[in-house]
Amino acid sequence: MQIDKIKSIRIKWDIWTLSTIICLLFFTLFMVYPLLQIFRLSVINDGIFSFKYFNKFLEKKYYVSALTNSLLVAFSATFTTVIIGTVLAYITHTMKIYGKKFLEIIIIITMLSPPFIGAYSWILLLGRNGVITNFVKNTSGIILPSIYGFHGMLTVFSLQLYPLIYLYVSGALKNINKSLLEASESFGCIGIRRFFKVILPLLMPMILSGAVLVFMRSMADFGTPQLIGKGYRTMPYLIYNEFISEVGGNDGFAAALSVIMVIITLIFFLLQKYISRKMSYTMNANKSMEAIQHSGLKNIAAHIFVYIIVFLGLLPQLTVTYTAFRKTSTSGRMFIPGYSLTSFHIAFKKLGNCLVNTYVFSIVAVLMIVLIGVFVAYLAVRRASVITHLLDTMTMVSYIIPGSIMGIALLLGFNRKPFMLVGSVFIMLLAYVLRRIPYTIRSSAAILTNIHPSVEEAAISLGASNIKTFGYIVLPMMFPGVLSGAILSWMTIISELSATILLYVKKTETLTIAIYTEVVRSNYGTAAALSVILALSTVTVLLLFFKLSKNSEIKI
CATH class of the missing domain: 1.10.3720.10 (MetI-like)
Structure with a gap:
């Protein structure tokens, strides 16, 4: 035996x-x-x-405030992206929106560019000497609020990361059985009431899955606070400085800050998994939802909302592309009236092996x-x-x-x-x-x-x-x-x-590091040219994927 x-x-x-x-x-x-x-x-x-390093963190308001700032930015960005992404996905999947497939490609492209490129683009637009800032000041005398700090970071993350929520919610909407909506309608549950009572609970597990990704990305992002934070300290910024700095840096303290970050993201991840399990549903989508053609004010309002959100998300990339073709000095630092390929020439000279x-x-x-x-x-x-x-x-x-x-x-x-x-x-x-x-x-x-x-x-x-x-x-x-x-x-x-x-x-x-380095050095023309090269690479592969898979979407 x-x-x-x-x-x-x-x-x-x-x-x-x-x-x-x-x-x-x-x-x-x-x-x-x-x-x-x-x-x-x-x-x-x-x-x-x-626990000396952890006590050091808790004893000084300077460090605790960095954690508070990171959490505030992460939760705020998660909240705004959930609203934008969910509403956008619901509109595009329940109403017929002109150019929907093209808009979805733009939404995916928006998600794929590094957040710090968005930060640097908004500086060009709404910075102290930004295009929009100067235009509004010169035409109306109004001085726009600063893009730096919390509001700037929230703007960048919201417009950069809402596609994550959009993709998750879009996948969930395709699995909702049409007969379920018809049944709720027969009981008089329609319009906004049906959305909150029937559709939103079915979407919640996927919304939470997207939300945890947004939270972690905005919580852990280093480039955006570095460029647009301007004194608004966050945990990744502190960790980087403590670990890299040759003067006053401390590897042990950087490790303690890292452990705190990991514990927070782990708690948020486990909480999301627990809530998702409690709210999970099994659906048979043999009769999936169909987009309905609307008319009148409702149709106009839906199109305006969708186009504005997609345009604002794409605006940083458009700004980068425009900047890449402006004339610059031989150093790539100063802009000169007119347009040329000077930035691309400088960029290719600096590319090296990157x-x-x-x-x-x-x-x-x-x-x-x-x-x-x-x-x-x-x-x-x-x-x-x-x-x-x-x-x-x-x-x-x-x-x-x-x-x-x-x-x-x-x-x-x-x-x-x-x-x-x-x-x-x-x-x-x-x-x-x-x-x-x-x-x-x-x-x-x-x-x-x-x-x-x-x-x-x-x-x-x-x-x-x-x-x-x-x-x-x-x-x-x-x-x-x-x-x-x-x-x-x-x-x-x-x-x-x-x-x-x-x-x-x-x-x-690599190319991303080269772009970041040029932005930090204020060589905006060169950075823009490198960003355009990166964007073209991404779009090419995206189109190749659609061709090979014979599909028009990426599922996550």
């Missing part, structure tokens, strides 16, 4: 067991270990366990993400066990870790032999893979749940091996979900700044 018991718990060694072990080792070594270094550094002071690095790093990172993500998704769905569940949970850790903290973790974990990776290409690739792999895993797992296991069982019963069945049967069926996650990962990788600003050296500089 004892022998039988030993046999029953013996591990079945096959390709999936080996894949599980390799993936576990990868995430343990390259994600868990570096993050543990942050926690260790935050509580170890001169070799002694201590353009090649951007494409090579992002493509290699996406290939790694697809390879690892597909296996993790398959293991989590088809080979469910305690170990694969642990692996799936580990991959989601990076979902809640701010980019700057991930960058610090990698620097602390791999700055000495035998794992001396600081300054290498591999550490940049690690940052990309760890931060963006949840997109591919989630999209791959979602489509895999819709593939019935009997398909694989039939192939195996006909003599195909497990790996052959996976490669020739399952993987082609997973392709749409894998491609969607890979494209989304790629487009967010090329706009990554928070982690890579800490990890890069001259030979690993």
